[in-house]
Amino acid sequence: MPLTAKQLQKIEARLHEERERLVEQLREFTEPEAAEDSQTQAGDNSKVPTHPADLGTDVANEELQASIATRRSAELVEIDFAIDRLTNSPDTFGLDENTGEEIPFARLEIIPWARTTV
Numbered sequence: 001m002p003l004t005a006k007q008l009q010k011i012e013a014r015l016h017e018e019r020e021r022l023v024e025q026l027r028e029f030t031e032p033e034a035a036e037d038s039q040t041q042a043g044d045n046s047k048v049p050t051h052p053a054d055l056g057t058d059v060a061n062e063e064l065q066a067s068i069a070t071r072r073s074a075e076l077v078e079i080d081f082a083i084d085r086l087t088n089s090p091d092t093f094g095l096d097e098n099t100g101e102e103i104p105f106a107r108l109e110i111i112p113w114a115r116t117t118v
Contacts, residue, residue, distance in 0.1 A: 029072075
């Protein structure tokens with residue numbers, strides 16, 4: 001059974017909520033104050049050099065943040081693609097890209113940008 005207008009509205013609202021959440025998270029990653037070094041964040045404004053172990057931790061944290069930002073960006077692309085499909089092809093939205101089968105509404109409620117049944 002195709003998605004009803006009410007279901008499509010619910011999915012569209014969820015997509016926009018998720019998009020807004022991800023944009024805010026990505027904004028937090030790119031704000032200048034997020035780039036402060038760990039000494040300033042920890043309240044250590046002394047001129048004593050940072051311990052090498054602290055530098056390793058900083059690098060690991062930066063790599064983790066970059067990885068998270070990359071995943072969030074990829075999710076944002078999927079959400080934008082889903083919004084585009086929903087807007088321009090509402091009759092095919094919710095159909096598995098590979099099989100043409102209907103994606104269960106329960107799945108779309110959880111992952112509204114899902115392209116496949118599984």
